[in-house]
Amino acid sequence: MPSVKRIDHVAVVVDDIESALEFWRDGLGLEVTHVEDVPDMQSIVAFLSTGDSELELVKPTDEDSGIARFLKERGTSMHHICLEVDNIEHFIQRMQTLGIRLINSEPVVGTGGKLIAFIHPESTQGVLVELYELTGQEPEIRLARARALADRAISGGKAVASAVLGFLRRLRRSGSDDD
Numbered sequence: 001m002p003s004v005k006r007i008d009h010v011a012v013v014v015d016d017i018e019s020a021l022e023f024w025r026d027g028l029g030l031e032v033t034h035v036e037d038v039p040d041m042q043s044i045v046a047f048l049s050t051g052d053s054e055l056e057l058v059k060p061t062d063e064d065s066g067i068a069r070f071l072k073e074r075g076t077s078m079h080h081i082c083l084e085v086d087n088i089e090h091f092i093q094r095m096q097t098l099g100i101r102l103i104n105s106e107p108v109v110g111t112g113g114k115l116i117a118f119i120h121p122e123s124t125q126g127v128l129v130e131l132y133e134l135t136g137q138e139p140e141i142r143l144a145r146a147r148a149l150a151d152r153a154i155s156g157g158k159a160v161a162s163a164v165l166g167f168l169r170r171l172r173r174s175g176s177d178d179d
């Protein structure tokens, strides 16, 4: 029977990733594991490791996006929680049968190559919930996206650029471990 495995991440919307890192990275000592430009969501995201799960910082890159509207209406605040499941299709079908409103009625490829689907807050007592299923191609997609962002980050903030470079270094290290 397909099941929910754990909370994968909790996401916070911020207007400035670098100043958010002053608390999450510098204050709490969390390590930035990857930074990614997500054109589909008109945002840049930074993930910080909290052990078996992550904290996601989301910064809108386009003033007209849903994320930007959320930030304007509620200020910097918690945005969504993400649950890892072992069969996302099963959960989508089950919720549709129950009349639960979904934002994605098909799984889409989200940050880091994750297979994800969002559930509408109307059906979740106001909490935006993301479902996630691990895929085999995640590491490859993450690397390609991090490289694309590294190219852009040269003209962007220094903290973002160094986080991306750190991520690429770690990825290379973990890759060589497999040899």
Ligand code: CO
Pocket (backbone or CB within 6 Å): 009, 011, 056, 080, 082, 130
């Ligand atoms: Co998320």
